[in-house]
Amino acid sequence: MAKPLRIGVIGLGNMGAGHCRTLQGENTPELKLTAVSTRRAQRRAWAEQEFGVPAFPTAEALTGSGLCDAVLVAVPHYQHAEITIDALRQGLHVLCEKPAAVASLAAHEMVDTAREQGKALGVIFNQRTNTLYREMKRRLSSGEMGAAKRVNWIITDWYRPQAYYNSGTWRATWQGDGGGVLLNQAPHQLDLLLWLCGMPVRVRAFCHEHKWHDIEVEDDVTAYLEYENGGTGVFVTSTGDLPGTNRLEISTDRGKLLCENNTLSIHKLPVSEPEYRQSSENFFGKPSVEITEIKGETQHNQYANVMNAFAAHILRGEPLTATGQDGLDELMLSNAMYLSSWLDRPVTMPHDEALFLKLLNQRRAASKQKE
Numbered sequence: 001m002a003k004p005l006r007i008g009v010i011g012l013g014n015m016g017a018g019h020c021r022t023l024q025g026e027n028t029p030e031l032k033l034t035a036v037s038t039r040r041a042q043r044r045a046w047a048e049q050e051f052g053v054p055a056f057p058t059a060e061a062l063t064g065s066g067l068c069d070a071v072l073v074a075v076p077h078y079q080h081a082e083i084t085i086d087a088l089r090q091g092l093h094v095l096c097e098k099p100a101a102v103a104s105l106a107a108h109e110m111v112d113t114a115r116e117q118g119k120a121l122g123v124i125f126n127q128r129t130n131t132l133y134r135e136m137k138r139r140l141s142s143g144e145m146g147a148a149k150r151v152n153w154i155i156t157d158w159y160r161p162q163a164y165y166n167s168g169t170w171r172a173t174w175q176g177d178g179g180g181v182l183l184n185q186a187p188h189q190l191d192l193l194l195w196l197c198g199m200p201v202r203v204r205a206f207c208h209e210h211k212w213h214d215i216e217v218e219d220d221v222t223a224y225l226e227y228e229n230g231g232t233g234v235f236v237t238s239t240g241d242l243p244g245t246n247r248l249e250i251s252t253d254r255g256k257l258l259c260e261n262n263t264l265s266i267h268k269l270p271v272s273e274p275e276y277r278q279s280s281e282n283f284f285g286k287p288s289v290e291i292t293e294i295k296g297e298t299q300h301n302q303y304a305n306v307m308n309a310f311a312a313h314i315l316r317g318e319p320l321t322a323t324g325q326d327g328l329d330e331l332m333l334s335n336a337m338y339l340s341s342w343l344d345r346p347v348t349m350p351h352d353e354a355l356f357l358k359l360l361n362q363r364r365a366a367s368k369q370k371e
Contacts, residue, residue, distance in 0.1 A: 005311050007095075008035035008068040010059045010083055012043050015097060016074035019303065020051050023072075027304035030311035037062040059083045063090040070120070070314065072307075073097060076170060077178045081106035084121070088113045093120040095310045098187045100327030102178035103357045104335050107328040114324050121324035122310045125191045126302035128321050132264040133192055135294060136250070136257050139266065140196055146253025146272055151197050151225075151233040157244030158185040158237065165215050166370075172215035174360070175367035180217030182207065182334045186237045189248075191322065191330045193235065196250065199329060200225035200233065204346040205337035212240025216367060223337050255289065262296040 009020050016036075023033040036047045037056040044055035056062040059079075063071060063086060070093035073083050081101040084094045094114070100123050101107040114121035127133060139145050158181060170176025177184065205223035212219050219240050225233035238244070247260040253274060255267040268290045269276070276287050305321065312318040336351040342359050 002030075002315060004030050004032040005069045005093075005314060006034040006067060007031050007070045007072060008037065008062050008065075009033065009072045009074060010037045010062060010087075011073065011075035011097075012036055012038040012040075012047055013074065016072075017047075017050075019072055019074055019307075020047070022303050022307065024051060025304070027301050028307045028311070030315060031307055035062050035065060035067045060086065063087045063092055068092060070095065070310070076176065077102050077183065081110055084110050085113045088117045088119050088121065091117070091119070093310075093314055095120075095122045095124060095307065096324075096327065097124050098191070098327070098330070099183055099334070100324065100331055102183065102331075103353070103360060104328060104331040105353050105357055107324070107331050108353075111324040111328050120310065120314050120320065122306070122313070122320040123322045123324060123327035123330075124303070124306050125188060125322040125326065125330075126306050127188045127192060128195060129302045129305040130296065132259050132262070132294065132296040133196070135264055136248075136259060137196055139257065140250070140252075145250075145255060145257065145268075147229055147231070148197050148227070148250055148252050149231050149273075150251040151193065151231070151249070153189060153193060153234075153248045154236045154245045155186060155189045155248075156236060156238045156241035157246045158239045159242050159244050160213070160219075160239040162213055165213055169370045171370075172213070172217050172219075173367045173370065174216055174363040175369075177217060178360070178364075179334075179338065180207075180209070180215065180219050181237050181239050182218060182221055182337060185239065186221070187330055187334065189235075189237065190333050191326060192248075193233070194329050194333060195326070197231070197233065198227065199333065199349060201228050201349050202226040202346050203333070203336045203340050203349065203351075205340040207338060207341035212238070216363075218338075218341075221337065221341075223340075264294045264296070266292045266294070268292070 035054050047055040071087050073096045087094050165172045207218040208220040209218045220238040223235045250257045253272040255269045258265040309321045313320045335356045336347045339351050339356045340347040
């Protein structure tokens with residue numbers, strides 16, 4: 001086997017430290033952790049002892065050190081674009097935590113820079129490695145289920161108590177976080193929604209700010225989606241429901257796919273619904289339905305799977321789990337949801353990216369620093 005790729009981790013919060021441990025485990029043989037960076041001196045001292053690699057005070061110091069072939073970016077959202085772009089220009093490949101950025105205009109620059117520099121840019125959408133979602137993707141892409149007619153996703157098991165939001169002065173503020181449940185928790189599901197069903201052509205969303213918590217940003221969202229083929233969708237997410245629900249249902253011409261409680265139920269019709277609708281002479285008749293259930297595997301190594309795909313892409317040209325363009329697309333959808341709610345009207349895709357950034361910056365300017 002060729003020498004493992006040298007990778008540095010920028011940002012040593014909970015996610016960054018966790019990624020360091022993954023990189024130093026047995027599940028990422030083609031990657032070697034060679035450096036870390038964090039602005040906090042105490043954290044640097046801890047990291048050098050914990051991981052046995054140099055710890056730099058800034059991202060720029062790490063990317064200019066010559067110790068890395070690639071970096072993993074795990075810093076606060078607003079810093080993703082700046083650090084990623086600088087690393088790409090330093091000749092490094094980049095694997096960026098979700099979301100790719102806060103505003104899609106910044107993500108455009110990330111994608112363009114990666115292309116110009118000829119470097120890999122991946123985004124950590126680890127739930128794409130979930131076996132049940134991969135099976136849904138396979139069946140939809142193969143055409144065996146026919147065209148998607150309706151998608152409904154209730155993802156409200158992102159529950160957070162107030163203490164979570166009180167744990168950092170930056171949390172759940174427009175200036176610090178850049179958004180709430182849409183930007184922090186639900187990017188995984190928005191990415192999967194796009195991966196499975198494609199980009200909608202129109203979005204109408206209601207983003208309820210500080211509905212359940214004492215925060216600036218949204219903690220409850222309901223969005224209605226319209227697709228080019230006439231299909232529709234509803235997306236509901238919240239951090240205020242307990243116990244909450246995670247239920248994804250995609251209705252198609254040939255049946256439906258239902259994913260809930262770590263089980264995928266495949267409901268297949270013997271003929272397509274449009275064909276049965278036109279040919280049946282039974283006023284209240286329904287065709288038989290064949291139901292198959294698939295249990296999901298316990299996912300212990302989703303992040304390792306993403307990292308391994310990143311290494312394989314650089315070393316052998318294999319596909320990334322999620323590309324920079326995928327990260328941009330996810331932001332296009334979430335930014336459109338915010339914009340629709342702020343304007344109180346439907347938004348046609350692609351949304352007005354400059355207007356979104358203008359309205360976001362207004363909220364940032366009025367954002368209050370928490371004690």
